[in-house]
Amino acid sequence: MRRYTVLVLALLAVGGAWAKSTDESVRLSPDEPAAAQLDRLEAALRSENYSEMTIEDKNTVQQAIGRIRLKMEGHSRFDELNPQARTAIFNDQEVVNTVMTRAKEDSRMVCRRERVTGSNMQQSTCRTVAQRRRDTEDSRRLLDNQQRGNQTIKIDTK
Numbered sequence: 001m002r003r004y005t006v007l008v009l010a011l012l013a014v015g016g017a018w019a020k021s022t023d024e025s026v027r028l029s030p031d032e033p034a035a036a037q038l039d040r041l042e043a044a045l046r047s048e049n050y051s052e053m054t055i056e057d058k059n060t061v062q063q064a065i066g067r068i069r070l071k072m073e074g075h076s077r078f079d080e081l082n083p084q085a086r087t088a089i090f091n092d093q094e095v096v097n098t099v100m101t102r103a104k105e106d107s108r109m110v111c112r113r114e115r116v117t118g119s120n121m122q123q124s125t126c127r128t129v130a131q132r133r134r135d136t137e138d139s140r141r142l143l144d145n146q147q148r149g150n151q152t153i154k155i156d157t158k
Contacts, residue, residue, distance in 0.1 A: 030079050041100075
């Protein structure tokens with residue numbers, strides 16, 4: 001019994017380590033040089049992983065990165081700054097991390113096998129989480145408009 005318990009705990013530990021290693025979210029850390037992290041962050045912003053990020057969110061992140069670069073002027077690491085500057089950078093980091101995490105979740109591709117109307121054959125349909133959410137909202141709005149008798153129907157085609 002003890003052997004099985006140890007085996008299960010070992011598998012859980014390995015699985016947890018694997019799950020952590022596959023998390024590719026962009027986060028700023030005080031352990032690395034700031035310039036390299038900010039460059040990596042800007043590159044990630046242009047990548048496909050954040051394709052569903054709105055223009056407003058991109059502007060928010062770029063403004064936060066600009067403020068961080070200004071505070072880091074003359075310093076290579078975050079821990080070299082005075083406490084006030086570190087607090088301001090921490091607040092900007094939180095903005096960046098929140099927006100980037102939400103955008104990555106929205107940009108995640110989800111594929112489903114769905115039956116085509118009038119056929120028993122299934123077909124794969126792949127969309128991002130944000131596209132699925134927009135489709136659901138558009139369908140609800142369309143149904144509400146039809147039930148209320150409104151003749152004008154506007155569907156968001158982003």
